[in-house]
Amino acid sequence: xxxxxxxxxxxRAPEQVFQDQLKAILSEWQVSEIKPLQENxxxxxxxxxxxxKRLDNEPASKTAGYVTVDGGKADPQIKSFGDYLLAIRRKxxxxxxxxxxxVKAMGEDSGVGGGYLVPEDFSNQLIQLAGMTNQITQRVTxxxxxxxxxxxxxxDQFNAPTAGAGNTAFAGGVTSAVTAEAGTLTSTDAAFExxxxxxxxxxxxSQASMELINDSPQSLEALLRSLFLMAVAAKTERNILRxxxxxxxxxxxxSTAIINVTPGTNSAFTWVDVASMKSRFKQMVGxxxxxxxxxxxxxxxxxxxxTGGANAWVANMxxxxxxxxxxxxxxxxxxxxxxxxxxxVILADLSAYVLFRRSGLIIDxxxxxxxxxxxxxxxxxxxxxxxxxxxxxxTLADPQGSYTVSPFVVHND
Numbered sequence: 206x207x208x209x210x211x212x213x214x215x216x217r218a219p220e221q222v223f224q225d226q227l228k229a230i231l232s233e234w235q236v237s238e239i240k241p242l243q244e245n246x247x248x249x250x251x252x253x254x255x256x257x258k259r260l261d262n263e264p265a266s267k268t269a270g271y272v273t274v275d276g277g278k279a280d281p282q283i284k285s286f287g288d289y290l291l292a293i294r295r296k297x298x299x300x301x302x303x304x305x306x307x308v309k310a311m312g313e314d315s316g317v318g319g320g321y322l323v324p325e326d327f328s329n330q331l332i333q334l335a336g337m338t339n340q341i342t343q344r345v346t347x348x349x350x351x352x353x354x355x356x357x358x359x360x361d362q363f364n365a366p367t368a369g370a371g372n373t374a375f376a377g378g379v380t381s382a383v384t385a386e387a388g389t390l391t392s393t394d395a396a397f398e399x400x401x402x403x404x405x406x407x408x409x410x411s412q413a414s415m416e417l418i419n420d421s422p423q424s425l426e427a428l429l430r431s432l433f434l435m436a437v438a439a440k441t442e443r444n445i446l447r448x449x450x451x452x453x454x455x456x457x458x459x460s461t462a463i464i465n466v467t468p469g470t471n472s473a474f475t476w477v478d479v480a481s482m483k484s485r486f487k488q489m490v491g492x493x494x495x496x497x498x499x500x501x502x503x504x505x506x507x508x509x510x511x512t513g514g515a516n517a518w519v520a521n522m523x524x525x526x527x528x529x530x531x532x533x534x535x536x537x538x539x540x541x542x543x544x545x546x547x548x549x550v551i552l553a554d555l556s557a558y559v560l561f562r563r564s565g566l567i568i569d570x571x572x573x574x575x576x577x578x579x580x581x582x583x584x585x586x587x588x589x590x591x592x593x594x595x596x597x598x599x600t601l602a603d604p605q606g607s608y609t610v611s612p613f614v615v616h617n618d
Contacts, residue, residue, distance in 0.1 A: 276297050284304060337417075348559060356615065403591055412575050439540075457593060463615050468616060482550075570582070
C-alpha cells in the first residue's frame with residue numbers, strides 16, 4: 206500500500222467510514238438473503254403461472270361449452286357459476302363486467318382488496334336454494350334495504366288497553382267509543398315504533414384442490430354451491446334463533462318479545478306444556494310452527510294426555526309419526542338448546558321476525574391462502590340484520606288486564 210493511499214484513508218471522516226462499512230454489510234446481506242428470496246418468489250410465480258395455464262387450457266370444460274375458450278368478451282353465450290368463479294380467479298375484469306354484469310365491490314363491502322358482486326341470477330338462485338333447504342329462513346319476513354342502517358316502522362302494541370273497555374292493543378293505539386247521534390267522534394291516533402337496524406357481515410370461505418379444478422369444473426361448481434348454501438343458511442338460522450343483537454342480528458331467544466312457559470314436569474316436554482304454550486300464543490300473519498331441538502323427540506313420542514293417561518301418539522312404525530302437534534308443523538333445528546334446557550321448544554309465528562338484507566353474496570378468490578396445500582380459496586360474504594317485529598308481548602283487553610300473548614312462546618325448562 207502506497208503512502209498517499211494511507212493518507213487518504215486517514216483523512217476520511219468517521220461518518221464516511223461508517224457508511225462504507227454499512228454498504229458492505231448490506232451488499233453481503235443482499236447476496237445471502239434477498240437474492241435467494243427473490244429466486245423463491247420467482248419460482249413460486251412460475252409454478253402459479255403453470256397451474257393457471259393448465260386450468261385455462263383444460264379441454265374437457267371448454268369443449269363442453271361450460272367455460273369460455275378465450276375469456277374476456279368472447280363466448281358471451283357461455284354463462285355458468287363455474288366459469289364465473291374462474292373469471293374471478295384469473296382477474297378477467299372484462300368478462301366479469303360485460304358477460305356477467307358483475308361490478309367490483311368497494312372497500313365498504315369487502316375490505317381493501319374488494320370482491321365481485323354475484324350476478325343477480327346466481328345470487329337469487331343461491332338465496333332461493335337457501336330458503337328451500339331452510340324452513341326457518343323462508344318463513345321470516347325479509348326486507349331488502351339500500352343502506353347500512355336505518356329504521357323500519359312497527360305498530361306500538363305494547364301499551365296495555367284499559368281493562369274491560371273493549372279496545373285492543375293490536376290496533377296500535379287506535380280506539381273506538383260509543384257516540385250519540387250527531388255527537389262528536391272521539392279523536393284517536395295510531396302509535397308507531399321504529400325498529401333500528403344495522404346490517405352485519407356474515408360469510409366464510411371454501412377451498413378446492415387444484416386437481417378438482419383441473420379435472421372437473423362441473424364438480425367444482427356443485428361443491429361450491431353446496432358449501433356456500435350450507436354456510437349461509439346455517440349462520441342465518443342460528444342468528445334468527447339465538448343471535449345476541451351485539452354485532453349480529455337479535456335472535457328470538459334473546460329478545461324481550463318472548464313469553465316463557467314453565468314446564469309442568471321438570472326436564473320434560475309434556476302434553477300439559479303443549480296446552481300451556483298454545484294458551485299464550487298469538488298468531489300474526491304467518492303459519493305457526495313448533496321449533497324443537499332433535500333431542501326433544503323422545504318426549505314427543507312418549508307424550509301422555511294427562512297424568513298416567515293414554516299415549517298422545519298412535520304407534521305406527523310403518524306409516525311413521527305425524528310431523529305436527531295440534532296441526533302446527535314441527536321443524537328441527539340444531540341451533541336450539543338441547544333437550545331439558547330453556548328454549549329447546551319454541552311455538553312461533555316466524556313472520557313476526559324481520560330479516561334485513563343489505564346486499565347479495567359477494568365472492569372473491571385468492572390463490573395465496575392455500576398455496577402450500579395446492580388449493581384455491583373462494584371467500585363469500587353477505588350483509589344482514591334481523592330482529593323480532595315486536596319488542597314486548599301484547600296485553601289482552603280482558604277485565605283483568607294482565608294476560609299477555611306473543612308470537613314467540615318458549616318452553617322454559
